[in-house]
Amino acid sequence: MRTRARKVGKEYVLNGEKMWITSGTIADVAVIWAKVEDEGDKVRGFLVETDRPGFKADDIHGKWSLRASVTSGLSLQDVRIPESNLLPGSGGLKSPLMCLNQARYGIAWGAVGAAMACYDCALQYALLRKQWRDQPIASHQLVQEKLTWMINEITKAQLLVLQVGRLKDAGKVQPQHISMAKRNNVWMALECARLSRDILGANGVADDYPIMRHLMNLESVKTYEGTHDIHTLIIGASVTGIEAF
Ligand SMILES: Cc1cc2nc3c(=O)[nH]c(=O)nc-3n(C[C@H](O)[C@H](O)[C@H](O)COP(=O)(O)OP(=O)(O)OC[C@H]3O[C@@H](n4cnc5c(N)ncnc54)[C@H](O)[C@@H]3O)c2cc1C
Structure with a gap:
């Protein structure tokens, strides 16, 4: 897992990419798992509204399988989310x-x-x-x-x-x-x-x-x-x- 989160004040800043994500381009909210730098790379879950600046999703085309479902690649570049978007119970793999x-x-x-x-x-x-x-x-x-x-x-x-x-x-x-x-x-x-x-x-x-x-x-x-x-x-x-x- 290479997606990372950094705590900056009362926000988290997320960077990374996810491939083969079901419903990525049609979702309003993405659940993103990332390693938190200030917590020894502990894996934590974040709710990311997909209209936030820096969030991008593109569909993967040409699947011969599960063609009725949308599958996407996600890119997060300096996406800022409030600390309240952290899934509070999450911690570790x-x-x-x-x-x-x-x-x-x-x-x-x-x-x-x-x-x-x-x-x-x-x-x-x-x-x-x-x-x-x-x-x-x-x-x-x-x-x-x-x-x-x-x-x-x-x-x-x-x-x-x-x-x-x-x-x-x-x-x-x-x-x-x-x-x-x-x-x-x-x-x-x-x-x-x-x-x-x-x-x-x-x-x-x-x-x-x-x-x-x-x-x-x-x-x-x-x-x-x-x-x-x-x-x-x-x-x-x-x-x-x-x-x-
Ligand atoms: C239609 C579709 C929808 C998907 N939706 C989602 C989604 O919503 N969210 C999400 O997170 N993911 C999703 N995925 C991704 C899916 O979880 C991954 O494709 C899967 O985990 C395998 O990872 P990979 O494709 O990188 O294959 P790889 O990890 O590259 O594996 C390729 C081959 O190598 C073998 N291999 C890998 N590592 C080892 C090892 N250590 N020892 C022995 N063999 C190994 C694997 O068993 C496999 O045979 C989706 C995939 C598809 C096809």
Whole structure:
């Protein structure tokens, strides 16, 4: 994190850049995490009204993924904000990580939804599409194996994130539990999207069906809110006690 905040009188002055920020050009307020110079580079959160002098946001164009959402680059050059815009409870990397934990948990459920949409589409298609000897492709063992894999993994993913939710409700959830759910469920959903695309044959690449949209969107979901590999390392650090970042 290179964005920095400097205390000047009763104000903070922010400098830095953020890339790949969802809704950056349409937001009225940005939540900016920055290292505070006078506090030993402690990470703190700031509310920044986007019409303040020195704040600039530009959209990132050409995404093949999550095309319905605006993604932007932010630039902050000597943006002055009152000290009251500091998030008072924030202090250290644990604060943004706490936000990420909430979002990652939600993503673990969302991925199940995307996988179910792909599975449902593939199942209906396989029952209707007739090929060799006028048999529905659902009657073939290899197609059934794909459908079985999907319903099996979807069910396991649901149970995993349900258990994480129970731990959360009981106040016992740990970051590695959330990493396991995000990592597994997004991977599982991507595999379901690929298998479903395959079952639809050429039609699988057409926008008449939702599968390619889910497939392309899930590629972003694999990367944001902690990449698949970083979640692997979080779990690895938890089980070995050794950080491999
Ligand atoms: C559509 C979209 C919307 C987004 N919205 C937001 C947003 O609103 N706010 C926000 O803050 N961010 C947002 N992001 C950014 C997202 O959080 C980052 O892209 C993500 O954290 C990965 O960072 P990076 O792109 O710099 O990849 P990198 O960090 O460069 O990673 C590239 C590859 O290297 C691997 N890698 C990196 N470091 C290590 C390591 N130490 N050990 C092993 N492997 C490593 C990664 O796992 C990955 O495979 C968004 C991204 C997308 C695609």
